[in-house]
Amino acid sequence: MIAARYIGNKGFDLVQAEESAPKAGEVKLAVGYVGICGTDMHIYHGVMDARVNPPQTIGHEMSGTVTEIGEGVNGFAIGDRVVVRPLDWCGECPTCESGNTHICQNLKFMGIDTPGAFQSNWTVKARTLHKLPANVDLKQGALIEPLSVACHDVSRSRLQAGEKVVVLGGGPIGQLVAAVAKSVGAEVLVSEPNESRRAFAEKLGVKSVNPIEEDLAAYVEEWTGTKGADVVFEVSGVKPAIDAMTQVAGRRARIVMVAIHSQAPEIDLFQFFWKELELLGARVYEAADYDWAIELIASGKVDIEQFISSVTPLNSIGDAFASMDNNPQGMKALVACNVEG
């Protein structure tokens, strides 16, 4: 089989890799499509080399078909179309014991900490699998992982129909959060400086605003009749959004921290006191978020097709990454890992 390996400094090689039978509890998949995540782009830029340890096969937003089943695996058959929830939890730490396996104290993220999906076959633990319904194809399936991130973010926010939501940042995850929030029945505003991303939000059927040209806080105050937003999602990772999040939030608003801020920014804690704000960290997803994401696509409540910007064969994986580099228009680039996929 063919495996693409990230070799450092924006480079990939393609190697002929050995195929091995799945061990007990494992399932072997023919990989269908693999999306390129923002984290994959960080790896591509070399900033995660210490963690990834190249040469390494990365990739974790995937769909595939079951081709071989290890001992003791029940509930799956050859030919089943599935997606992988790429988390490898220990099952033994206090956090796993409390049921929060997705934030396991020894969590390994598959495709970063262990080999990933940019290859023709991927062998994984059966406990990571979710089945695709008949009306969700493998291309759509590759979007379930990022859509589950958005479902988890919205789930953390306890969003209710009729509430007003501000999404700070209109990249792929911000737009998916907007789409999920809209599907819940919320009114959504995406704050995003880039024109093509604002146009994408409008196509989704949500409002958008350019925070560089307009006074976002004043805009939200008028939009909400002085009340402020009920829920804010910080998806941008930039400091002006950290300032905006406490300004646009109404009393008792929930702010979900979706972006990963590796620097510790200054935060207006006085507003947390004054308005009794709530800040909720959100990381990856739980099994229920995958189920929700699959249902949103299967039911048509989220039109996921419009998020697919391009499909590139595995042997041109470098082109797929290059096409996403500094490309705010691109939402989701897929890599096709098997001709038959």
Added chain:
Amino acid sequence: MIAARYIGNKGFDLVQAEESAPKAGEVKLAVGYVGICGTDMHIYHGVMDARVNPPQTIGHEMSGTVTEIGEGVNGFAIGDRVVVRPLDWCGECPTCESGNTHICQNLKFMGIDTPGAFQSNWTVKARTLHKLPANVDLKQGALIEPLSVACHDVSRSRLQAGEKVVVLGGGPIGQLVAAVAKSVGAEVLVSEPNESRRAFAEKLGVKSVNPIEEDLAAYVEEWTGTKGADVVFEVSGVKPAIDAMTQVAGRRARIVMVAIHSQAPEIDLFQFFWKELELLGARVYEAADYDWAIELIASGKVDIEQFISSVTPLNSIGDAFASMDNNPQGMKALVACNVEG
């Protein structure tokens, strides 16, 4: 009647004030005891002169006895012993309409934004009153306001029996939070550099640690068996505690922001993502917090007597304030506003 007025620069005067009958919806009280709050100390130091507008009668932690009842007031009789929940809300803004009158968008805090309780009589709206049970005396009653702050903080944290709690800061509110958390059945650790305050915590029956001399994060990790604290209360208002709060918090921990940070400190947002932390702002109290505080004292679940450091007559109010200035040993100084109180 006699009213003490803050006149600026750590000064008070005593004036003979006119008594007026309560208007419709109002009740006139003979003031029993009034506690000195941290906010009163800020006023005393002159940092809130713009808001307080001296000469002004301040004070809001009080107990008293009903002496006159205005038109249309039901449920109160002359001689009833009561405490005031010193919030004046508008009842018309979106926040009041949603039921959160305590964070009303036009909230006036009685004793800061309007005249307060350091006088022999105080006329207030009847809607601010809570009755004292027979076994709670007026001295204890004056502690209900700060105890309600602690009840609100604990209520915001959704604390459960058996959970492990770190309180950062062992001043009066930190100790009251520790006492309420203990009454819920939590295990409590107070982090406090001052020796006498640590001794006070130990007397309450909770653990204490000196974060200057010990590695607090390592201490909590061992105490919780790597899990980290379930709930953290930041009551200190200092930057090292802002750093500590994200370190000692376990996965999915709730951090309640009790202290008022007027500067915007740098916060380790990465930990919010990694551990799915929750930050909850808390401001004043709701009616239910007052009911809870009264029940905690009446039932003996919180021994409030030990929080009373001194009782000073109104005509020596300046001495009471001076005794609390830079005095970490002092917990709560009361001012007796009527000889018969």
